[in-house]
Amino acid sequence: MENEKEQPGELTPEEQREVLEAAMQAGHILLENGAEIFRVEETMDRICCHYGIRSGNSFVLSNGIFTTSGNEREEIFAKVQHIPVSGTHLDRVAAVNQLSREIEKDFLSPGDVKHRLDQIRIMPGKPRTMQILASGVGSACFCYLFGGTLRDSLSAFGSGILLYVYVIFLSSPHLSKIVGNIGGGALVTFLCTVLYLLHFGENLNFMIIGSIMPLIPGVAFTNAIRDIADGDYISGSVRMLDALLVFFCIAMGVGMVFSLFHRLTGGVLL
């Protein structure tokens, strides 16, 4: 590639190491926060290439990055990083993308890049109260979209808020994915049924459909499809499995509470 003209000369092993560490960290942030596999690979390759490392090679899976470099002129470097699946922060993906463009345009030293990446890494997310409120608003809107009345939406707003309080304070820090999502589905169904029995809403079904939306794994599902379409079958199938598991767990939670109420009321409710 034509990146060579900006290069002052051969990289020292120390610099080479720094560049590869930076590329690795960029990949780490992207992968952790919901980017597709090809974006991670491409960004890492671009950073390596730009600083003149020709032998850089990376292999990215949905939960790990393997990177090596080394040939007759360049030092041998290898690193493996395990990256557990965590939440989605698309603002960090956008920030790393922006940084990668800046790297190509002007000359940032590997140290600068490292510094910027450290900043991106600790970028604050949205405040918790905002997230909880957004979950309520989203639930209410989707309840209305799927056919609920305004009163149904109001109840969905309430249960959406409580659901996200559960997600933030109990499910995501303490519970596994399976138990957390079964619990989330069950909680929503329970809340909506109680609200329905207290006559706060008219259509139980639409209330529940609206309020489970914050649990739906939209990111995993969409990224799974894109990875498979790009030919990253292993990561794509892992993400698809993740999405299907969450779908299934939500349905389990809903079904369990339903059958409980079914028993209690002798089938009158449903």
Place this chain on the structure above:
Amino acid sequence: MSVFMEAAAAVVGTVAFSLLFGVPARFYPYCGLIGGAGWLVYGGLMNGMTAPSAALAATIVVIFLSRTFAVRERCPVTIFLISGIFPLVPGAGIYWTAYYIVTDDLALAVRTGFLACKVAVAIVLGIVFVFEMPQKFFTFAAKKQEEVDDR
């Protein structure tokens, strides 16, 4: 009136969920627009078409707009795509399937479950088709005459 209200709900709902995914605040208007447009197409076509074909058409619109805005704003397409596709993901289908299984109506459970799968496949096809379009096609949306290289 009801169509207008529904589109408004889709816009607000999409923005709310894009906040949950940590989309930067300056992209909210785009996310809302994409979500609203997707729902309008989906809701409009549901009158005369089956759910999977409506979902396919809506997905195509959503992805097309997402790629356009991604080129325009020079940022990853994922940002718009994930929040825009959200209203179309068959969350309701999952719910009805669970509901019919619990109420012991297996025939309906299988039917709704299968329909949810068909909708999911339609979304998959929509995503795959529109991402197959060459990136050059979207240069019309770029703000300046800078080279467009990312998607």
